[in-house]
Amino acid sequence: MKTELSKTHLEAWRRYYPSFWRVYAAIEADLDAAKLPSLSWYDVLYQLYMAPERRLRMSELARSALLSRSGLTRLVDRLEKEGVLARKACPTDGRAQHAELTDKGVAVLRKIWPVYRAGIAKYFAAHLSEAEARQVATIFGRVFDAAECKE
Amino acid sequence: MKTELSKTHLEAWRRYYPSFWRVYAAIEADLDAAKLPSLSWYDVLYQLYMAPERRLRMSELARSALLSRSGLTRLVDRLEKEGVLARKACPTDGRAQHAELTDKGVAVLRKIWPVYRAGIAKYFAAHLSEAEARQVATIFGRVFDAAECKE
DNA sequence: GGGATATAGTTGCGTTTGCAACTAAAATCC
DNA sequence: GGATTTTAGTTGCAAACGCAACTATATCCC
Secondary structure, three states: OOOOOHHHHHHHHHHHHOOOOOOOOHHHHHHHHHOOOOOOOOOOOOHHHHHHHHHEEEEHHHHHHHOOHHHHHHHHHHHOOOOOEEEEOOOOOOOEEEEEEEEHHHHHHHHHHHHHHHHHHOOOOHHOOOOOOHHHHHHHHEEEEEOOOOO | OOOOHHHHHHHHHHHHHHHHHHHHHHHHHHHHHOOOOOHHHHHHHHHHHHOHHEEEEEEEEEHHHOOOHHHHHHHHHHHHHHHOEEEEOOOOOOOOOOEEOOHHHHHHHHHHHHHHHHHHHHHHHHOOOOHHHHHHHHHHHHHHHHHHOOO
16 A cells, blocks of 8 residues: 655645635524534435435444444434434344435435525636536545545 | 626535535544644634744634634634633733733644544545646635625 | 723623533343 | 343443534735
8 A cells, every 4th residue: 555645645635635614614504594404414314315215224324324333323313303304213133223215315315405506606606617516426436436435 | 796606516515515524523532532622723723833933812822723712712712721822911902811821722723733644634535636626726725715704 | 081882801691512421222242 | 941142122322523603813905
């Protein structure tokens, strides 16, 4: 595994890293201003929305929503209390729980999305040409896949 | 301010956003495994290291280290307790405090950097050609600058 | 120059998160 | 098939952060 770092690559990181935080904070601020839940909610609900039967096991959800297992447990506690998802025991594995999106969850997702989309457009997409967007997708798709398995 | 979002741009976001979290988590994990302080420490110390006379006002530091003012106050509390920086009253403005990097702070910075650099190389740079790195720098420089002033 | 306003930093408090330890249910192994 | 190990999820606890309120100093404006 190579650990050298060219000046060019370092420069790329030095711009990429803080820009992410700014964009992220700006989008969160917009959601908050619209009295909507934060991106962590959206991430979980969206993963469920995409999943077959709108349900996932807790551990799968933790992985795809980029949270620790304990972090997810607490987040699902809050989401369940709000009624946007429900825990269901897994019929085939007594240890497992499924988190299942409710209709209310779908509705919440649909309320968040316009604001989220506008944030992505304003703080991110507005500064990329179509060609650049394609490149960014390619590059970070690669980065994402490589980071899947640790080390 | 445009808020439409092409499929291409959306796809770019959908790869960019989670890849950042994975890379970030992987680097933090490496730092933690090496019993080194986290990136938030590095960010603050590095900003001071780059600043004239290795010192910055709290509010400047908060902005450049991407933290809220209160968050910075607490972080500087911890850093000061570790002796890697020191608060100094500002001679020209009785309200202001300077955070000033100590020699120990420089030493800590130098201990963190090799691990951080290796993380950037492994999880990020290894997946970008030189040309792509230049483009990423250009693109996210633009994104960063635009996000400077809200709305 | 003195009262109103703005700015710098800190503090109280609540929220969110992760690690490590724990419980319970598979899966493995002899 | 019963003991051991692994896996799924939860819980105790502490760390880190942000918002709103607060204190102290500076600036503005008449």
